[in-house]
Amino acid sequence: MGVVAKAYGNCDHAYVVWQVDQRIDGCRGFALYRRSQTDSQPQILPTWVGFQGDAAPLGTMTPSTQWPVQKFMWSDYLVQSNETVQYQVVPMVGTKEQMQPDADLVSAWTDPITISASAGDGTSAYFNRGIVASQWLSRALGAPTPADEQTSLKTIMSDVNDKTRQFMAGE
Numbered sequence: 001m002g003v004v005a006k007a008y009g010n011c012d013h014a015y016v017v018w019q020v021d022q023r024i025d026g027c028r029g030f031a032l033y034r035r036s037q038t039d040s041q042p043q044i045l046p047t048w049v050g051f052q053g054d055a056a057p058l059g060t061m062t063p064s065t066q067w068p069v070q071k072f073m074w075s076d077y078l079v080q081s082n083e084t085v086q087y088q089v090v091p092m093v094g095t096k097e098q099m100q101p102d103a104d105l106v107s108a109w110t111d112p113i114t115i116s117a118s119a120g121d122g123t124s125a126y127f128n129r130g131i132v133a134s135q136w137l138s139r140a141l142g143a144p145t146p147a148d149e150q151t152s153l154k155t156i157m158s159d160v161n162d163k164t165r166q167f168m169a170g171e
Contacts, residue, residue, distance in 0.1 A: 088106065090105075
């Protein structure tokens with residue numbers, strides 16, 4: 001029994017998926033680790049979603065060893081373009097207050113992937129982030145009401161040098 005993980009990359013993020021071959025008793029979710037070719041020291045990836053009843057300010061990032069991913073997929077938007085990385089998935093078992101990694105069920109490191117727009121044969125694909133209803137955009141706009149958000153968004157989109165507009169344009 002164990003965890004099997006795979007990772008896929010595009011021009012600006014990695015998508016990690018995994019499966020288990022049977023139920024893991026006491027599993028509260030999964031911690032995710034990333035290592036790159038330039039720094040072989042694994043990093044614990046942060047998450048933004050805690051357990052029911054957890055109170056934290058919006059946008060709080062917490063290590064996935066404390067707020068484990070409670071599904072079988074994860075998008076890593078913090079990885080850098082042109083970086084070659086691998087991922088490892090670790091089941092976290094126990095109580096919410098005393099979780100431990102299940103060392104017997106840790107996935108192998110995924111095959112290395114390079115975060116790149118290259119699709120092979122001289123073709124590259126780039127994706128913009130568009131205007132989506134997301135928490136990070138709402139926080140970036142910093143507007144108290146939906147009407148104010150619309151005004152703020154129009155201001156941001158009209159300024160080609162605005163960092164939020166540039167981020168939304170993608171690579």
